[in-house]
Amino acid sequence: MQKTITFPSEVSGMAINGSCQSTVMFEPAKPDTGIVFIRNDLLEKPEVECLPNYAFVNKRWSSLMKDGVYIEHTEHVLAAIAALEITNIRIHLNCPYLPVISDFSSWGFMQALLEAVPITQTAPKKFIAVKEPLWVLDSFETKGGNRYDSLLLGLPSTNFSITYLLNYPDKEIPTQLAHFSTAKDDQSLSEFAKARSFILDSEYDSMMQLFGENIKKCLMIPSDKTKLRWSNEIARHKVLDLVGDLMLLGKPIKGHFIGFRSGHSANIDMVRLLNR
Known part of the structure; x- marks a missing residue:
C-alpha cells in the first residue's frame, strides 16, 4: 500500500x-x-x-x-x-x-x-519494474592518467536489491563490496542511512570550491580510513546514492542493480532507460 x-x-x-x-x-x-x-x-x-x-x-x-x-x-x-x-x-x-x-x-x-x-494509506502501491536487462557502460580517466570502465546493470527481480563493488587500484581506497535487498533475509536499507560521503585528500582544494565549509563533514580518504563506521562504508554510501537517484523515477522499483565504479551520471542514465 x-x-x-x-x-x-x-x-x-x-x-x-x-x-x-x-x-x-x-x-x-x-x-x-x-x-x-x-x-x-x-x-x-x-x-x-x-x-x-x-x-x-x-x-x-x-x-x-x-x-x-x-x-x-x-x-x-x-x-x-x-x-x-x-x-x-x-x-x-x-x-x-x-x-x-x-x-x-x-x-x-x-x-x-x-x-x-x-x-x-488505502491506495495500492505502484511500482516501476525492470522488465529486461539494462546497462550503462562508461569509462573515465583519473588524474593519474589511468583509464577505468564503469558499469551499472539493471536486472529483473521480484524485489529491490543493489550490489555495489568499489575498486580503484590507483587510489588509496581498499576494494569494498556492499549489498542490500528488500528480501526479508537481507539487510534493510535503513542500515545504510548513516554511511557518509567521501572525497580524496588530493581533491580537497577543488572540492572546497564546491562544498565550502561542508567539506569538513566528508570522509577524507586515505587519512580517515581508520575511522570508517564499517569496513565497507564507502561502498555503502554508493548504494545509498544509487537508491536516492533511482527514486527520481518518482515510484518504488523492483529490480536488481549491480554497480561497478558507477556514480551519479550512470545512475541518472539508468533512470532514463527505465523511463522509456
Missing part, C-alpha cells in the same frame, strides 16, 4: 554549496501525489515533481529542474524516503538546495521522517 507521513516535520543544515542555511519541511500528501518539492522562497511557490524528465547531474550531486526552477542535491533525502517506503510527500524548501546533515548521509532525514510518523 502507499504511504505518507502523519505530521509535518523539518530539518535544517548548511546548503550543499555552503552558501546559506537550508531548511526542509516535510508535509503529508494524499494518495497518488508522489514526491513533490516546493520552493517557498520564490514568489509563486513553484512545485517540482520528482520525475525522471526533470533529473540531471549537477557537479557532484543529483538534482531536478523544471521550467528553470532548481532542486539541488536530492539523493540523500530521496534515499531516506525510499528506506521508509514513503510514496506520497510534499517537501518545502527555503532555497534551491537540500541541506547537508549527519555528515553527508541520509540519517538526519530519516530521523525527521520517523518523527513525522509514516502511515499506510
Whole structure:
C-alpha cells in the first residue's frame, strides 16, 4: 500500500554549496501525489515533481529542474524516503538546495521522517519494474592518467536489491563490496542511512570550491580510513546514492542493480532507460 507521513516535520543544515542555511519541511500528501518539492522562497511557490524528465547531474550531486526552477542535491533525502517506503510527500524548501546533515548521509532525514510518523494509506502501491536487462557502460580517466570502465546493470527481480563493488587500484581506497535487498533475509536499507560521503585528500582544494565549509563533514580518504563506521562504508554510501537517484523515477522499483565504479551520471542514465 502507499504511504505518507502523519505530521509535518523539518530539518535544517548548511546548503550543499555552503552558501546559506537550508531548511526542509516535510508535509503529508494524499494518495497518488508522489514526491513533490516546493520552493517557498520564490514568489509563486513553484512545485517540482520528482520525475525522471526533470533529473540531471549537477557537479557532484543529483538534482531536478523544471521550467528553470532548481532542486539541488536530492539523493540523500530521496534515499531516506525510499528506506521508509514513503510514496506520497510534499517537501518545502527555503532555497534551491537540500541541506547537508549527519555528515553527508541520509540519517538526519530519516530521523525527521520517523518523527513525522509514516502511515499506510488505502491506495495500492505502484511500482516501476525492470522488465529486461539494462546497462550503462562508461569509462573515465583519473588524474593519474589511468583509464577505468564503469558499469551499472539493471536486472529483473521480484524485489529491490543493489550490489555495489568499489575498486580503484590507483587510489588509496581498499576494494569494498556492499549489498542490500528488500528480501526479508537481507539487510534493510535503513542500515545504510548513516554511511557518509567521501572525497580524496588530493581533491580537497577543488572540492572546497564546491562544498565550502561542508567539506569538513566528508570522509577524507586515505587519512580517515581508520575511522570508517564499517569496513565497507564507502561502498555503502554508493548504494545509498544509487537508491536516492533511482527514486527520481518518482515510484518504488523492483529490480536488481549491480554497480561497478558507477556514480551519479550512470545512475541518472539508468533512470532514463527505465523511463522509456
